[in-house]
Amino acid sequence: MKNFLTVCIFALLGITNVVSQNKKDVLMTINGKPVYASEFERVYKKNLDLVQDESQKDVDGYLQLFIDYKLKIAEAQAQGLDKEEDYLSEFSKYRDQLSRNYLFEDKVAEELAMEAYQRGKEDVAASHILIRVDYEALPQDTLAAFNKIKGIRERALKGEDFAKLAKTYSEEPGAKETEGNLGYFTVFNMVYPFETAAYNTPVGEISEIVRTSFGYHIIKVSDKRERMPKISVSHIMISDKKGARDFNPEERINEIYSMLQQGENFESLAKQFSDDKNSAVMGGKLKPFTKGDLRAPEFEDAAYSLKNPGDLSKPVKTDFGWHIIRLDEKFPMETFEQQKAELEKKVNEGDRSKIVTSATNKKIKEKYGFKKENNYLPFFDTYLTDDILKRKWVMTPIPADQNKTLFVIGDKKSTYIDFAKYIEERQRTTRPYKLKETLLVDFYDEFETKELKDYFKEKLEDENEDYAAILNEYRDGLLIFDVMDKNIWQKGKNDSIGVQQYYNKTKQDYHWKQRIDATIYAATSNEFAQRVQKMLGEGKTAEDIKTALNTGNKVNVLTTPGIFEVDQRELPNNLEIKTGISNIYPSNESFIVVNINEIIGPGPKSLEDVKGKVLSSYQNDLETSWMESLHAKYTVEVNKKTLKRVKKQLK
Incomplete structure (x- = not known):
């Protein structure tokens, strides 16, 4: 769904009573079309805290924002954007979502969510045998499939080996290799009828015959276990996808792991070296998760293999790079209220939705x-x-x-x-x-x-004025997004000549601070930092220093070459900017020495360096000119008597 917080300050999700509208409620007209005071009052009360400019927080200042908002909507309609297929589709999706708050289906969905919550406290280990037949099969084929699975079930109940029966008769792809074994699964992993049969079958027993869209099944449940709760971990990540790097990512993660084994502080190393910037500032800490939440099964497996808070994993490779994981906390199972929203979403998107639909249809039929x-x-x-x-x-x-x-x-x-x-x-x-x-x-x-x-x-x-008001605001918000995208954002993005010309006019606003071409040495102790200084003074290279000081499995020095602005986080505070070997600076429980090869003075940034900022400013410039044209195109007449009454009421 499009994010309208970047489009306009008129938030779309409040619920406020809409007073009845008549002639005296008209606050203004735009080309003769009325805009009612009740709408202005509603959005003013709801969005005032979002206005950052103090001059626009009084009614007169806010009215100018509101007029600009309504002019954009008028222009969107004039350009036919309210008839576009994408707009109509997006609006329909939102109307469907919003109306769910008023439909009868919520109660049914909540009951199914509660059932899923109770089931989700366990994982089930099971095997199954499938005889394939789809819902469009001829009656004689359906009967033949049913009789076949019935016969297999009778043999299994008499004690024949279930795995051998599955290997011989199951029509599931790969059954000969797996012998029907599904391993452990939990709620929502299987189609609903299959899931229901598995959870309702005691351990060691065989289910009744189950019909799904795949065909007929019988299920043998071998185990049920308590589901794993959420855990909280911290990590240090070294990306292997940051282009040409001046170090080997695997070598770097192994060096950091050695430093941790030596007793170095995890949070300090995360802040200094982790490529996951969002968690680095928090010492590597991630939000709590359970298995399946992350897009990195290797990470999850490694995290869950840790037994006690404080335990560290060995370096783990995922699609994102290399990680070292520390277990911080294990949490108890979440309550139903904590999981309710997510469970109801899954209920309404999965095959349980048919149950919800059937119950909802019945209620609508009874009402109307x-x-x-x-x-x-x-x-x-x-x-x-x-x-x-x-x-x-x-x-x-x-x-x-x-x-x-x-x-x-x-x-x-x-x-x-x-x-x-x-x-x-x-x-x-x-x-x-x-x-x-x-x-x-x-x-x-x-x-x-x-x-x-x-x-x-x-x-x-x-029938419902609250619903109508929210829906109308969403209509307007969609149009605002589309008209801005067409007339400002895409126009600016595609106008490379205009962006270049704008940069040429404003390049004085984009300057590099003073920079240094340097190599940063992070040592585990002041003694090792002194040895780094000495070896640099002797003309030794970074590789020479690492080879000499990182002996065996012990990492005592990490090196980071590059070009840095003088206030970048990688550099120690109060670094004296002069070429040569720096003093030793304590930083995040490390000891830093910086070998400055060259000092690069302040200077203009190229367009490529600041293209995002230039484009944003250029688009703001386009919007200012565009709004001036809309004020010239449309006639706005404000009803002063109504405005006076509104001011008095809003005080």
């Missing part, structure tokens, strides 16, 4: 009334050609006398033509079907659900 009028199958089975199975069906006109009503929701009729249009559109994104009848049943269920929810949302906007 629902009546089926005609059976769709006889007509559509003939009307649809086999092209629908190739997803190439083209809708042909349905004569008026054949356009019957499918069903009625409240005061709205849904007809054969409505269903035919849905089928033509929906076929583009559907999975392949073998049978026309199966497709029709699935599409009808989807269509009925869509019509029920659309009717509920339409009525909700009429």
Whole structure:
């Protein structure tokens, strides 16, 4: 979802009562179109704390922001952005999300989330045997598959080896190698019917026959164990993806590991050397996680293998680079309330959503009334050609006398033509079907659900003023984003000549501070730092020094060559800037010596060095000119009497 906090200060998620609107509530008109005082009052109260400019916090100052906001919306509509497919799709997604707060499905979702929470306290280890048959199979094929799995189950119940039966009969890919063994899994790892059977089957027993979209299964549960709780760790990371580096990442992580084994402080080394800048400033500390939360299974496995707080892992390789991990804390299992939002999200996105949908549809039908009028199958089975199975069906006109009503929701009729249009559109994104009848049943269920929810949302906007206000703000926020993207952000981004010209005019604003070309030596003790000074004085290279001082498995010195601005964090505080070998500076429990080869004076940065900053300033300049053109294009008339009343009320 697009982030509108970068677009405008009119936040989109508050709930405020909307007072009734009449002629005297008109605060202003833009080209004759009214803007009501109630809208201004709502956004003023809600967003005042977000305004950083004190001059804009009074009503008059804020009114100018509000006018600019409404002018951008007017221009977006004038450019037809409210008719764009992307806009309509994004708005529809948000309306669906927002309406969930008012739909009946939340209670059902909460119950399923609670069930998932209780199951999620355990991991299940199981094996299974699958006989494949899909939902579109012919009845005789379905029966044959059922009878086959039934026979296998009877043999297993009589004591035949389950693994051998799986190896011989299971139609799961790879079953001959795995013998049906699934290992440990937890809630949401398997399709819901399979998961339910696994959790309901006692250890050592075999489940009833389970039907899923894959076919028929039987499950043997071999173990259940308590699920692993969240843990908190710290890490030091050396990236191997930072381009050409002046050191070997694997060698560097092994050096740091040796320093830790020698008793060096973990937090200090993380602050000084870790390439994960976000955690480095916190001494390497990461947010708590459990298995599956991170995109690095090697990292998770290594972290969970640590037994006691303070334990360190050996260097671990992941897709992000090399890590040393320290276990900080083990947490108890989270409460339902702590997990509720995440669990409900998974319920509504997974195959449990069918249960939620069915219950929600029933409630909407009860609230507004629902009546089926005609059976769709006889007509559509003939009307649809086999092209629908190739997803190439083209809708042909349905004569008026054949356009019957499918069903009625409240005061709205849904007809054969409505269903035919849905089928033509929906076929583009559907999975392949073998049978026309199966497709029709699935599409009808989807269509009925869509019509029920659309009717509920339409009525909700009429019946609930809070919902209508929030939805309208989101409409406006989307348009603001799109009109800014089209007229400012993309325009600036694609105007390389304009950016270059703007840089040429403002290059005096972009300067390097004084810099040094140097090598930084971080020693574990003052004595080793003194030896570094001495060897540098003798003309020894960085490699000579490391070879001499890092003996055996002991790392006493790390070197970091490069060009540094004088206030960069890598350099010690109060470093005396002069060429040659520096004094020794204590820093983060290390002792630093800097060998300065060259002092580079302040100077202008190239466009490549500051392209992001230049582009941002250029876009701000474009926006200023654009807003001037909008004020010239649109006539804004403020109702002074209404403004006076608003000021008095907002005091």
